[in-house]
Amino acid sequence: MALRDRPGTEDLLDLATTQLRQHTDEGWVTVGPRGLAAALGALRPSQPVRGRHAEGPFTVTSDVLRTSLRTALDPDPRLRVRRLAFRTRADDALDEAVVELSVTYLQPIEPLAGDVRRTVADHLRTVLGDPDLPETVVTVDLLVSDVHRP
Numbered sequence: 001m002a003l004r005d006r007p008g009t010e011d012l013l014d015l016a017t018t019q020l021r022q023h024t025d026e027g028w029v030t031v032g033p034r035g036l037a038a039a040l041g042a043l044r045p046s047q048p049v050r051g052r053h054a055e056g057p058f059t060v061t062s063d064v065l066r067t068s069l070r071t072a073l074d075p076d077p078r079l080r081v082r083r084l085a086f087r088t089r090a091d092d093a094l095d096e097a098v099v100e101l102s103v104t105y106l107q108p109i110e111p112l113a114g115d116v117r118r119t120v121a122d123h124l125r126t127v128l129g130d131p132d133l134p135e136t137v138v139t140v141d142l143l144v145s146d147v148h149r150p
Contacts, residue, residue: 050092051128062086065127069097072123078104078112082145094128096139102146113142 046061066084073081083100097120103112117140124138 047086047088048092049086049088049094049128053129059092060127065124068127069120069123072119073099073116076115076119077150078107079116080148094124094138096141097124098141098143100143100145102148103144104150105147107147109144116140116142 046063048059049062049065051058051060065086069084070081073079080102081099082102083098085098085100086094087096087098089095099116099120101116103109120140121138
């Protein structure tokens with residue numbers, strides 16, 4: 001049953017239609033700053049992670065790093081990424097990446113863990129630059145917290 005067919009809703013629909021027709025582009029100008037302020041207030045801060053490019057240092061937010069790393073891991077049919085977290089040092093250089101996974105039922109975990117660690121480390125070095133990510137410094141910790149059917 002459509003809203004229009006319900007008894008007592010004709011007045012509500014007429015009122016809403018009238019108010020929408022009165023909206024002008026000028027009205028959006030007054031709505032814009034309030035909407036922008038609400039959106040900015042709702043944003044959660046993301047920790048900075050320092051990288052180094054041939055042209056010099058740069059900073060990436062952990063949210064961007066998390067999204068790019070998830071994109072690198074998602075094609076692997078043996079796993080599902082449940083959570084990615086990063087720990088940085090006082091100078092915002094990456095110190096540790098934690099990858100929480102669900103693995104396919106009966107999947108051997110040891111070879112998968114090696115592949116995931118390699119993929120994560122290679123991706124982070126590519127995104128953040130080799131100088132800030134020597135292989136011996138960045139730790140990639142894996143947590144297998146679930147299994148799923150293939």
